[in-house]
Amino acid sequence: MLTKLESTLSRPQAAGSQWDVIVVGAGVAGSLVSLGLARLGRRILLIERAELPRPKVCGACLNSDAIDGLRRAGVWPSIEAIGGHSLHQYSIRAGTSRAVLSLPGGHAVSRLAMDHVLTKSALTAGAELLTDTAVTICQATSDGDVRTAIDNFGNRYHAKVMIAANGLTSKPVSNLAEEQVVVDADSRIGLGAHWTPDENDRDATMRLAEGVIYMAVGQHGYVGMVLTEGGSVNLAAAVDRSAVQSSGPAGVCDQLLRSCGWDLGNSMLRAGFRGTQTLTRRRALAGGHRLFFAGDSSGYVEPFTGEGMAWAIRAAMAVVPWADASIDAWRTDSPVKWTSELKRLLGKQQRRCRLISKALRHPTLVRHTVRTLSRFPSLGRFAVEQIQRERSTTLQDRWPGNCGPGANGDAA
Numbered sequence: 001m002l003t004k005l006e007s008t009l010s011r012p013q014a015a016g017s018q019w020d021v022i023v024v025g026a027g028v029a030g031s032l033v034s035l036g037l038a039r040l041g042r043r044i045l046l047i048e049r050a051e052l053p054r055p056k057v058c059g060a061c062l063n064s065d066a067i068d069g070l071r072r073a074g075v076w077p078s079i080e081a082i083g084g085h086s087l088h089q090y091s092i093r094a095g096t097s098r099a100v101l102s103l104p105g106g107h108a109v110s111r112l113a114m115d116h117v118l119t120k121s122a123l124t125a126g127a128e129l130l131t132d133t134a135v136t137i138c139q140a141t142s143d144g145d146v147r148t149a150i151d152n153f154g155n156r157y158h159a160k161v162m163i164a165a166n167g168l169t170s171k172p173v174s175n176l177a178e179e180q181v182v183v184d185a186d187s188r189i190g191l192g193a194h195w196t197p198d199e200n201d202r203d204a205t206m207r208l209a210e211g212v213i214y215m216a217v218g219q220h221g222y223v224g225m226v227l228t229e230g231g232s233v234n235l236a237a238a239v240d241r242s243a244v245q246s247s248g249p250a251g252v253c254d255q256l257l258r259s260c261g262w263d264l265g266n267s268m269l270r271a272g273f274r275g276t277q278t279l280t281r282r283r284a285l286a287g288g289h290r291l292f293f294a295g296d297s298s299g300y301v302e303p304f305t306g307e308g309m310a311w312a313i314r315a316a317m318a319v320v321p322w323a324d325a326s327i328d329a330w331r332t333d334s335p336v337k338w339t340s341e342l343k344r345l346l347g348k349q350q351r352r353c354r355l356i357s358k359a360l361r362h363p364t365l366v367r368h369t370v371r372t373l374s375r376f377p378s379l380g381r382f383a384v385e386q387i388q389r390e391r392s393t394t395l396q397d398r399w400p401g402n403c404g405p406g407a408n409g410d411a412a
């Protein structure tokens, strides 16, 4: 049982201070940014709208790139200690086509427990925390040397730099044209559930093995399942909104699984499902005046390849030196340069993921591909290795900030 993470100060106390950096959102990106900046001795306020720990719709699978980032941040031992399972196999089905591929690495752990560890690490490093507090970052005047966020109770929080790490929620930045996010017209939405089957369920339903990702692909989307710590099942799906409207969240996942010959029985139907906003989105500019976006809030592509956490971790580690340098000397070209930096770090993977997500809209193509993979598993292994292992060498020296934008001659 995880203990509740309480705010470390009251809202009026937080509003009465001037912060070096305010980080909005205590997910993977926000907690890691807070950790990195707090280690540099900066005054950090991490603001989270939910009570912590909080669940998150996610496939709960870390690829080796993500693990590598967490290891370099020094938090991997604590995440490994949660339990979870090393991943070794990927079992994919599309209708009657089936393929089983081996995985070169990865780890399955619940987001409830993992994000709890990350946020606690940020607090241990010295960051302050406000939970249960949703904020909107206010419009900036370009000559201002602080940026302000306001909560639902009217409290105003001030910082030299804001990091928006608020995930897929369309706010928290008030309606600045250049900070708007563009959502793909055919974007799917995310669904997720996490539960521990009881004894009856274990007898009656499909048996999931530890360390295996199960993926069912159908006409209206796909469902992924994995066992996490304590024998709990994590299910995550990306589905057409229209299918959810007609069958409900559990119904659409059940249909997708059954179309591939899998039946989780009543345990899934009883699980509490959560949904997300539309998934595939991009931001022309990943920053604003004294503002940087990091993680899903800077842009996201639907989750088939399971890379979102690796992208969020990379972005979080990369933004630390930018935020650190900006506290003392803001450069007006930082938003444009940070956007280019993100493209360099994530552009290739996100383009590839976008192409795959387009291909997934064609069931016949998917079935043929799965059949080909079952005949030539080495092809599948090669593709999985590319997705799992591709990482940028440029991050190596950038944590927690000894090689910031100034070192490249990019910023003061």
Ligand SMILES: Cc1cc2nc3c(=O)[nH]c(=O)nc-3n(C[C@H](O)[C@H](O)[C@H](O)COP(=O)(O)OP(=O)(O)OC[C@H]3O[C@@H](n4cnc5c(N)ncnc54)[C@H](O)[C@@H]3O)c2cc1C
Pocket (backbone or CB within 6 Å): 024, 025, 026, 027, 028, 029, 030, 047, 048, 049, 050, 054, 056, 057, 058, 059, 060, 061, 062, 063, 066, 133, 134, 135, 136, 165, 166, 167, 168, 169, 171, 172, 190, 191, 192, 236, 237, 238, 276, 279, 294, 295, 296, 297, 303, 306, 307, 308, 309, 310, 312
């Ligand atoms: C269906 C699905 C399956 C996925 N499967 C995988 C997978 O298997 N592997 C993988 O690597 N990635 C996966 N992802 C992607 C992964 O979940 C995200 O990329 C990752 O969580 C992004 O982290 P983040 O910190 O940017 O956002 P989040 O983890 O979403 O954190 C954002 C935080 O901000 C808070 N917040 C939002 N608005 C405000 C506000 N106004 N004020 C204060 N706080 C606010 C939220 O409550 C939340 O805690 C999946 C995603 C989906 C939808």
